[in-house]
Amino acid sequence: MSREVHNGPTDESQARGTPYSGDPEGGAGTEPAQLGKLPLDSWHRARGGRMVPFAGYEMPVQYEGIMAEHLWTRENAGLFDVSHMGQLLVHGHDVAAALETLMPGDYQAAADMKPKYSLLLDDEGGIIDDLMATRRGDDFYVVVNGATKHGDIAVMEKRLPGDVVVDHMREQALLALQGPRAAEVLETIVPGVSELGFMQGGPFHWQGQNLWISRSGYTGEDGFEISVSAAVVSGLADAIVAHDLAKPIGLGARDSLRLEAGLPLYGHDLDTETTPVMAGLTFAINKRRRGEGGFPGAIRILSELENGPPQKRVGLEIDGRQPVREGALILDGEGNEVGKVTSGGFSPSLQRPIAMGYVASHLAETGSALKLEQRGKLFDAKVTAMPFVPHRYHRKGASA
Numbered sequence: 001m002s003r004e005v006h007n008g009p010t011d012e013s014q015a016r017g018t019p020y021s022g023d024p025e026g027g028a029g030t031e032p033a034q035l036g037k038l039p040l041d042s043w044h045r046a047r048g049g050r051m052v053p054f055a056g057y058e059m060p061v062q063y064e065g066i067m068a069e070h071l072w073t074r075e076n077a078g079l080f081d082v083s084h085m086g087q088l089l090v091h092g093h094d095v096a097a098a099l100e101t102l103m104p105g106d107y108q109a110a111a112d113m114k115p116k117y118s119l120l121l122d123d124e125g126g127i128i129d130d131l132m133a134t135r136r137g138d139d140f141y142v143v144v145n146g147a148t149k150h151g152d153i154a155v156m157e158k159r160l161p162g163d164v165v166v167d168h169m170r171e172q173a174l175l176a177l178q179g180p181r182a183a184e185v186l187e188t189i190v191p192g193v194s195e196l197g198f199m200q201g202g203p204f205h206w207q208g209q210n211l212w213i214s215r216s217g218y219t220g221e222d223g224f225e226i227s228v229s230a231a232v233v234s235g236l237a238d239a240i241v242a243h244d245l246a247k248p249i250g251l252g253a254r255d256s257l258r259l260e261a262g263l264p265l266y267g268h269d270l271d272t273e274t275t276p277v278m279a280g281l282t283f284a285i286n287k288r289r290r291g292e293g294g295f296p297g298a299i300r301i302l303s304e305l306e307n308g309p310p311q312k313r314v315g316l317e318i319d320g321r322q323p324v325r326e327g328a329l330i331l332d333g334e335g336n337e338v339g340k341v342t343s344g345g346f347s348p349s350l351q352r353p354i355a356m357g358y359v360a361s362h363l364a365e366t367g368s369a370l371k372l373e374q375r376g377k378l379f380d381a382k383v384t385a386m387p388f389v390p391h392r393y394h395r396k397g398a399s400a
Contacts, residue, residue: 038229055146066252077179078249090140092164104285125297126206126272173233178223197396220261262386280285312364315386316355330372
């Protein structure tokens, strides 16, 4: 979901998710005492998936190795299990207007079957979660992050009118098939799906089962997200990986792929201390909403749009070979702390370390020289444009 080069995504390329970030807690939410199991739990284990705690579930971090899985997805098609995420159906009286009281998206003008990236905001304009919302007739299908889904539902139920209902679709699993060969693979199983363009969705059928499929994802590659009944998801997963071009891929590669794509991860690059303007997500606030306001934190956010935020999310290019991880300090040329790294790792595609973080706005220009401090060691770095690896979303009318 190739893209212009800039310091962050400026359109709905943010079809997000919650990949593994090197932190087994997922960096957001509170882990319950007992981890849940995904509908595909035994399926992952049978295929050698190494399971780790993530977002309240046991999830596969890798099968044959993060580097190999990452590069496979960049070249072929990788199947990710993202069933931990929250799938919600919001329905009732004037749902679009109701959602606009929680988020800065223009839902009243939203086209049918076209997912929109948006942000659930607190009263100060901080980001409670990022999500995808799709108008499906009179209702909205909303996908929220796994580690935050119960909190999100509570916020929605508290703040939405009583005649608007939020149904948690617990019976649904969610798969993401990502990579340049994803359409080729899925078309053999679900005919017609390749007709979808980037950020389009629709109802499909497989062996008599209803599917909801959108052409979206969280890797920077072409791909699809597939909502399917948990009762039959293992059969669909089997059918997908039976294709020579598709393999199951774990959370580790999902994280390295999204980092190369410059996509923020909730609980790391986004939280209630960051605003959409600081995070470079202002594309989620269209002209009408900027003019009318009426969303949580509008006064602060509109002020930051006009005057600039105190900090900005940036990409970081790091000298040497050693990765710099989340939490490392960002220093200016005089050794003053000016920000922190929020995501970092070694890029399998570029064969060098990359990171993103927040810096004081006056240092956010591409090329600004900085130093990173990790465990007492200093690393030379400079601000660089994101994405680190160009996006390859399938846009109708664009050349393949």
